[in-house]
Structures are given as C-alpha cells and as structure tokens.
Amino acid sequence: MTDEIETTPESARKPGTSPSETPQPAAPQVVHHTTIVRERSGSGMGVVLAVILLVAAIAAIYVFNQQSTSEVAKNDAVTQAANKIGNAAADVGEAAKQAADTVTDKSSGNP
Template structure:
C-alpha cells in the first residue's frame, strides 16, 4: 500500500511529497514468473517423454504388422 505525505512550507513556497510503499507487488510478480517458468519446463519435459512413448508404441505396432504379414504369406504359400 502506498502512503503519501505532503508537507508544505508557506514561507519558502516549497512542497515536499514523500511516498513510501512496499515492494510486495514486484516480489509477487517475480515469484509468479518463476512458477510459470518451472511449470513450462515440466510441461515440456513431460510432453517429450509422452512423444518418445508414442514413437516406441508406433514402432512396435509396425513390427507386429510386418510379422503378421509374413505369417499370413507363409500360411498362404502352404495351402
């Protein structure tokens, strides 16, 4: 919260304005920025991990498909 105190000196026509306030808003902004950066990092790492899992499953499925095709061809050849 910002507090202002105005002191006027009529003899010299001088006005002094003093403002005092905490830096709480800046501290909160910094903490929020750090939290967003950390959250983004974990999201990126997790997404990369999910992508690797998906690629492994796709590769395994293709391998199974090729093996099934070979087995089917072998069965057709023995008929």
C-alpha cells in the first residue's frame, strides 16, 4: 500500500498561521512529496501448516508402505506353508500307493 502526502516547508508559512491559511507566494513553491510504503507480511503460519502437512503426508506414506511389506511377507509365508502341505500330501499319496501295491502283490501270490 502506498500513501502520498504533500507537505509544505515550514519556511514557506508566515509565523502564526496554520497550513490552510498560508498565502501562496508568487514564486514557484517547492512541494515535497513523501511516499510511505507499508509492507505487510504474514505471520508465517501458512509455512508452518505446509511443513506440518508435508510431514504428515510422508508419515502416512511410510506407514502404508510398511503395512504393504508385512502383507507381502504374510502372503509369502502362507504360500510356502501351502506348498509344504502339498508336498507332504504327495508323499502320503505315494506311500499309500506303494502300500496298496504291496498288499495287492501279497494277496495275488507274488513275492
């Protein structure tokens, strides 16, 4: 915001007169212009809020990423356990087949 104030030097006035009663001299009058510049800056609250929001966003991303990593680890563990159970079932099936073959061979008279 800029304000302009026009001032008259004290030497141009007659003693005992107010500025409005000052007669205009015949010679050119010297006029001084005073410019007042007022700069208003914020309190910095916007910057503080922006930093807080940035930290909160980074924390949220970190937490979400950690949860995703633990989900993947849990899924891998379940997959490995299922594979082991499948392998064990295949081994049991093979043993059952061999036992059935042995029983069949003995009952049919084959040594």
